[in-house]
Amino acid sequence: MTEAEFLAALRALPLHPGALGLRDDAARLGRLVLTSDTLVEGVHYLASDPPGDVAWKLVATNLSDLAAKGAVPVGVMLNYPLRAASPPAPTAPADWDTAFLAGLAEALTAFAAPILGGDTVSLPPHAPRVITLTALGDAAHAPTRSGAQAGDALWVTGTIGDAGAGLAIAQGQPGAAELLAAYRRPQPQLAAGQALAPQVHAMMDVSDGLLIDAQRMAAASGLAVAIDLAQVPLSDAYRTHAGDTRAARLAAATAGDDYQLLFALPPHRTPAAPATRIGVFAPGEGLTLHDAGTPLPLPAALGYQHGG
């Protein structure tokens, strides 16, 4: 069964209205915002990745979904598998657990997200770890990704592409520590999300790539969106690493893991948090791309596509 087939089957089950049809990154329960992410070893992270970074990323990606709702973190539930050591050569999984807990402590402290509960289970020696974190937040106004209106401008916080360059560095390419940190220790934009939530028409985080996520916001809102590649904000570190060519800009706009906030704002409105205007919504459908006015063909892949 593919993920799309499974989701379609889930949608046929009794759904809470707060599930928003399972078409958003978070559920609503009154003022409460709920989101949950599961990481699978070998799928979402490598067994050789630093365990503290795995913990940090698990917390950060969940809190990024809260940030997109303008929510203040309330707490997290952790479902954690304790893997048995594999005889005859024990792989010291306790060291992994200890390092994971250290990264978890850093992230929960950094983002003021205390532990509420969860479950701890035993895992056979050779099974890949499957780790779940569920985050709860409090939000007065929680924007969806589907509220953009024709004429709205498309904005993004921070810079784009740093984490994608960091992934290449993690895989052995030379490059700046700053870019590697953007990949390994992403920063959920909680303060920006809280400031922006009351004024935006739609908001989501950039997790799979700027272009694919912008296309998703436009589709959810029943609109077309045009993005000016020349406006996509790049960091100095990214420019030094990849250059400022059209190819480098396309690579940044289609790389994932940025965890910046993408939002739709009425024209002539100034965002309440630092951000860059990169496009505009219009009646119609689909994503179009241009470079300071020169139309560009869409790249073959707009970002990371979840497999079946």
Next chain:
Amino acid sequence: MTEAEFLAALRALPLHPGALGLRDDAARLGRLVLTSDTLVEGVHYLASDPPGDVAWKLVATNLSDLAAKGAVPVGVMLNYPLRAASPPAPTAPADWDTAFLAGLAEALTAFAAPILGGDTVSLPPHAPRVITLTALGDAAHAPTRSGAQAGDALWVTGTIGDAGAGLAIAQGQPGAAELLAAYRRPQPQLAAGQALAPQVHAMMDVSDGLLIDAQRMAAASGLAVAIDLAQVPLSDAYRTHAGDTRAARLAAATAGDDYQLLFALPPHRTPAAPATRIGVFAPGEGLTLHDAGTPLPLPAALGYQHGG
């Protein structure tokens, strides 16, 4: 790292007050009650178990924790792994997923617990499934397991031991379908829990065994508890299956998976839901057992002990 070591490490991290020190089966957030359970294939269920029963049990065990808080189910979050087929002989995991979804639909409908959200991930072909369900409930009065007072009577709903006998039947022993159903399709005592919550001093569900769970309630309350084995309620089906000897009663009182409610009630008070008085709390500590007044030694195992 053992589960006890991991929990101790978690308790050293920032904890939400509603986590109750990670010493209860559920967390509190205002009126909201949160609980989460993870099932591992080969640990909590067998790959050969009917997938619909696995889904039912996952829902039922979570809702049983809500029942012990007197909570009304609000919704559930599901974190589900879609396993890839294993070449060259595909094991048709889609059939497993489909059957799981059917059991999930039955349970969610039976207990009026709609889906709020969750996450769906890909799993490598040979990895054991790790499935997490998080349940949310609403409760005005949520008893803990630590509030029993000296002189309180210990009561239990329903009958004890049926699921233990059902497990033996699932493993090949002949026996009644009713007992197998008690094991495969446990019924969380939601209505009883809602009726009892305002009047009890302490309440928890019987998941690991009557004796071990009663001992835990006494320990959490800083008390001793004495249980009369002769009063432990057995079903007719259980008596037919196992007899009504002392050994059969001890087997029932130390088997797990009953998901009945165990509670402490002031003496001379009548419970608001059908239940049986099986013991009494007193100052001191520890569990003692007698058979209509004749002291009994404690069995070597009081119930299911979670491994490291």
